[in-house]
Amino acid sequence: MDEITRTKRNRLPSMYDVARLAGVSQTTVSFVVNNVASAAISQETRDRVWAAVHALGWRPNAMARSLRTRHSQTLGLISDEVVTSPYAVRIILGAQEAAWVGQQMLLVVNTSGQCDIEQTALRFMLERRVEGLMYATMYHHEVVPPPELQSVPVILVNCFVADRSLPAIIPDEVQGGYTATEALIQRGHYRIAFINEVIPMPALFGRLEGYRQALANYGLPFDPTLVRSCHSNAHDAFAVAFALLEREDRPTAIFCFNDKMAMGVYDAIKRLGLRIPQDVAVIGFDNLELIAAQLYPPLTTIALPHYEMGRRAVELLQASPAGENVPPTQHYLPCPLVERASI
Amino acid sequence: MDEITRTKRNRLPSMYDVARLAGVSQTTVSFVVNNVASAAISQETRDRVWAAVHALGWRPNAMARSLRTRHSQTLGLISDEVVTSPYAVRIILGAQEAAWVGQQMLLVVNTSGQCDIEQTALRFMLERRVEGLMYATMYHHEVVPPPELQSVPVILVNCFVADRSLPAIIPDEVQGGYTATEALIQRGHYRIAFINEVIPMPALFGRLEGYRQALANYGLPFDPTLVRSCHSNAHDAFAVAFALLEREDRPTAIFCFNDKMAMGVYDAIKRLGLRIPQDVAVIGFDNLELIAAQLYPPLTTIALPHYEMGRRAVELLQASPAGENVPPTQHYLPCPLVERASI
DNA sequence: CTGAAAGCGCTAACAT
C-alpha cells in the first residue's frame, strides 16, 4: 500500500479523486472497485483505475457506502458484566468471529448493570443503525430488557424473558447436570454427592434436575442427604465437602455446582488424606481454564457453551431476512464434558 | 418513546419527515434537535418539532451525521488474544468506559494472533474511519504491528515496538516486583525466594529487577540460590517450591511470578504441613480474582493495571488534537499491591 | 464500454 495522499483541504482522497486521476468517471471507479458484474469495464481501464487507487492510497468510506446502501454492516452487543467475567467473555469472541465471516463488525458495550448506560448504549447503537442486537448476561438468568430493544432484530444470549416472547440462546443446564452425573456413574460410582448453589437460578434447578434424571435413568436411588448446598465459592464448599466426607458411608464422587467449589472440595479431600480420583472423584461445572487446568489433578468439568452461544446468536441474526425479527425460539445449547483427570 | 412510524417505502423516518410533520424546514429541525445556540428558535417551534420527533419515533442517523461532520465518533481496538484471556479483557472494559464518556463507541476485533485477520480488521476499521486505534496484546511483549496502523492516531496497549517509536501504555514491571518484595520485607522477612518465569519476556526481567532493587534498598543480600525459575503454571511451581522449602535454611516468604504459580506453591506448603502465612508467606502477581480470592488463605498479589491501561489509551487518543498522532511516549502504569491474607 | 445524475440523511454557511 502506498503513501496516502491528502487531497483538497487535507482530506482523505475520495472516489472522485481517483476518477480524475484515472481519467474516468466516478461511476467507473465504483464499478471497478466493487467488481460490478453487470458493467463490463475494459481491462485497460480497470488497470488505470487500480493504479490511481494505489497512487492515492484510497480506501472506501464505509459510512458513505452504508448511507447509500442502507446497510450498516454492524451488529450491537449489549452486556451486563460479560466483559468483566473471565468466562462469559467468550460470548463476545464467538459473536465477533461469526460477525467477521459475514463481513460485519461488532459494537460492544458493557453496562455494568446500570440502566442508564443500557439506555444510552441502546440509543447509540440504534443511531448507528445496527442491523441486529444481542443482549447478553454474565450468568444464565431472567431479564427484562428495555422495550426499544425491539426496534431492530434482537436475540438474548445467556438470558431470557419471563414469557419467552424473545428469541434466546441459553445453556442446557439439565443436560449439563445429566452429563456430569452420567460420567460419574459410568465410572462405577453410585454414591454421588451433589453440592449445589444456594441462590435460586436456572442453573441450580436445571443441574439438579439433570442429576436426578441421570440417577433415575441408571436405576440408582436418589439420596437427599447427598445433596447439599452452599454459596458457590471454594471456602464454603470446603466445609460442606469436609462434612460429607467424614460420614461413615461417604460418597465416592462429588459433583460440584461449579469449578470454584471444586477448588474447595479438592482442599477438603487432600486435608483428609484422600486421593483424587482414586478415593473420591470430583467433577465441576464452568470449565474455568484458570482453575480446572491448574488444579492438581486437573479437573474434569462441564463447559458452558459461551463461545457457541455468541456465534449462534449472530448466525441467527444474519439468517433472519433483512430487518425481520428472529423467531422467538429458545435455543438450548449443550454443555459438553471436558475430561481431565479428576474422575 | 412512541411507536416508530415507517415512512415512504418502509424506511425509518428522516429529519425531512419530521420537518414536514412539524411544518418547518429541515434546517429548523436540525437546529432544534442539536440545540444549536447560534440560531434561536422560538419555544413554540421547538415544541412542534419535538412533538413531531416523538410522533414519528425519529432517531438521528449517525452515519449520515458522521459523513457530513467528518467525525465517526468511533475508536478501534485490535487485539491478539485479549478477549480470550480472563484478565487482559479488562483493557477492553477500561477503553470502552473511557470511550463512553467521550460519546464514542468501540469497534473491537480479536485476531487470535492471525496476521490475515489483523490486516482485514485494520482495513475494516480504517474504512469505517475510526478516529483512533488501539493495538493491544494479552501479555506484555514486543510487537511489530502492520505499518498501515499509522494512517490514523494509534497507541499500543500492553506492548511496544522495538525502537519505541510508537506511543505505548505498559505495566511497570520493575515497580511491581519492587512492591511485592517490599511488602514482604516490611513484614519482617529477609529470606525471600523468587520463583520466576523461564521464558524471556519483559515481565521476567522487570520483576526480577524490582526484586533486586528492593533487597538492595533495604540492605538485604541477594542470594541467587533463592531465585528459581520454571514455566509459570501451578504444577511446575509446586516442584520448585517443594525443593525450596525442604532446604535446611528455607525461605520464609515466596514471591511468585504469577498467581497460577502461587496455586502450586500453596499446595507444596500445605503438603509439607506448613501454614500460610505463619510459616511461609506467599505473594503472587496478576491478581486473577478467580484464583487469588478462591485460594485459602486468600492470596495477596500484585495487580496488572489492565483496566487503567485501556482507559488511559483512549484518554490519550481523545486528548490528541484531531487526527494528530499521539506523541511516542512510553507510559508505565503502576502495578498496585492487592492485600488479602497470604503475607 | 462508460458517464450523467439523482439521492442516501444530515449539517451549516448564507440568506431572508
Place this chain on the structure above:
DNA sequence: ATGTTAGCGCTTTCAG
C-alpha cells in the same frame, strides 16, 4: 426567527 442551498462520499438507474 427560519428557510435555501450546497455538499459529505458513495451506489445505481438510465442513457448514450
